[in-house]
Amino acid sequence: MARIRQGATGDAHNGRPTEGQRPVNPPIEAGSTILFTDCRTFMDRKASYAYGTDGSPTHWAFEENLARLENADSVVLTPSGLTAITLPLLALAKKGGHVLITDSAYGPTRQFCDGVLSNLGIETTYFDPLCGADIAAHIRPETCAILCESPGSLTFEIQDLPAIIKAAGDVPVLVDNTWGAGVYLKPLEMGAAISIHALTKYVSGHSDLLMGAVMCRDSGISAKVHSASQLLGNIVPAADVSLAHRGLRTMHRRLEVHEQSAYAVARWFEARDEIAAVLHPGLPSHPQHEIWRRDFTGACGLFSIIADWSDRERTIAFVDALELFGVGYSWGGFESLCTPASPTRTARAWTEERQLMRFHIGLEDVDDLIADLDQAFAASR
Numbered sequence: 001m002a003r004i005r006q007g008a009t010g011d012a013h014n015g016r017p018t019e020g021q022r023p024v025n026p027p028i029e030a031g032s033t034i035l036f037t038d039c040r041t042f043m044d045r046k047a048s049y050a051y052g053t054d055g056s057p058t059h060w061a062f063e064e065n066l067a068r069l070e071n072a073d074s075v076v077l078t079p080s081g082l083t084a085i086t087l088p089l090l091a092l093a094k095k096g097g098h099v100l101i102t103d104s105a106y107g108p109t110r111q112f113c114d115g116v117l118s119n120l121g122i123e124t125t126y127f128d129p130l131c132g133a134d135i136a137a138h139i140r141p142e143t144c145a146i147l148c149e150s151p152g153s154l155t156f157e158i159q160d161l162p163a164i165i166k167a168a169g170d171v172p173v174l175v176d177n178t179w180g181a182g183v184y185l186k187p188l189e190m191g192a193a194i195s196i197h198a199l200t201k202y203v204s205g206h207s208d209l210l211m212g213a214v215m216c217r218d219s220g221i222s223a224k225v226h227s228a229s230q231l232l233g234n235i236v237p238a239a240d241v242s243l244a245h246r247g248l249r250t251m252h253r254r255l256e257v258h259e260q261s262a263y264a265v266a267r268w269f270e271a272r273d274e275i276a277a278v279l280h281p282g283l284p285s286h287p288q289h290e291i292w293r294r295d296f297t298g299a300c301g302l303f304s305i306i307a308d309w310s311d312r313e314r315t316i317a318f319v320d321a322l323e324l325f326g327v328g329y330s331w332g333g334f335e336s337l338c339t340p341a342s343p344t345r346t347a348r349a350w351t352e353e354r355q356l357m358r359f360h361i362g363l364e365d366v367d368d369l370i371a372d373l374d375q376a377f378a379a380s381r
């Protein structure tokens with residue numbers, strides 16, 4: 001077997017066919033029926049895989065290359081990042097159970113808990129993302145999972161994950177690690193049971209693919225997630241896996257550009273009168289900057305700002321004046337985006353009246369992006 005490599009070299013070299021004359025990437029092996037070599041192997045159930053729901057060599061090569069990012073024991077691919085959150089929550093849920101969800105979680109997670117889990121009799125408590133070791137006060141005998149996300153969606157709070165994981169004891173901690181991309185934050189190495197990824201973002205990198213991954217450390221939890229995945233009929237097409245693997249080939253290199261350009265834009269924003277605050281954990285002005293420095297090794301291209309105005313119409317004029325930034329959901333692609341947002345928070349109310357906008361800094365020339373922002377401020381004044 002080929003050696004597993006790390007970093008950008010791993011992106012490029014892992015999970016490739018190694019024998020004979022061959023294409024660089026694993027071929028797309030699509031199949032529902034998998035033919036067995038002979039009837040005895042079929043009847044003795046001895047084959048390494050039996051049906052399309054078991055995946056294929058296309059899937060396994062990609063899963064191995066993804067697992068390497070966080071040194072995960074196993075990876076389950078899902079059709080979206082959202083499924084990578086809901087699948088492990090369902091797999092760990094128990095009758096009469098209780099889940100703890102960070103108040104800053106990706107929005108649809110909240111709708112899943114308030115809808116599907118609530119209908120199954122599973123109660124949700126949303127906790128302050130800044131609670132740290134005080135999470136202990138929320139843990140009950142029936143608590144079956146704790147979901148963290150750092151930085152938080154839209155508002156970019158950095159959670160004290162080591163303190164939360166320690167206080168959680170035997171309760172499995174799940175971390176949505178989409179922002180860290182498996183590169184800048186390693187929750188499994190901190191003791192989290194599960195690291196969740198929307199591969200839709202930086203792994204795909206081209207805004208044309210939806211996929212998620214559940215990475216597990218502990219084998220008992222991994223078995224539960226695999227079993228739930230099989231029984232829910234969760235499988236992604238081999239052609240999509242091939243596309244995701246193609247994205248992963250360049251991920252570390254793309255992230256370097258997203259990171260540098262986002263810092264340049266964030267610092268430019270900090271010097272502008274139109275901006276009240278820049279919510280970027282890599283800036284010393286961020287309230288949890290020290291925790292970020294301790295736990296993360298870098299930053300991606302996503303951050304928010306709070307404008308110096310509360311007038312919605314001015315936001316609309318600003319966003320519509322932008323030529324290079326699109327307005328639309330998701331992020332992690334090659335193109336820049338600006339999305340106005342109003343966070344839903346229940347553990348600690350969001351009382352900010354000034355306008356919040358989230359920026360994804362793409363791979364365009366950063367001088368062009370800054371010139372575009374500059375002209376949009378002027379046009380919306």
Ligand SMILES: *Cc1c(COP(=O)(O)O)cnc(C)c1O
Pocket residue numbers: 080081082083106149153176178179198199200210211212330
């Ligand atoms: C986008 C996103 C998701 C959901 O991913 P989809 O592939 O769009 O379903 C989950 N978590 C975070 C933090 C995200 O930004």
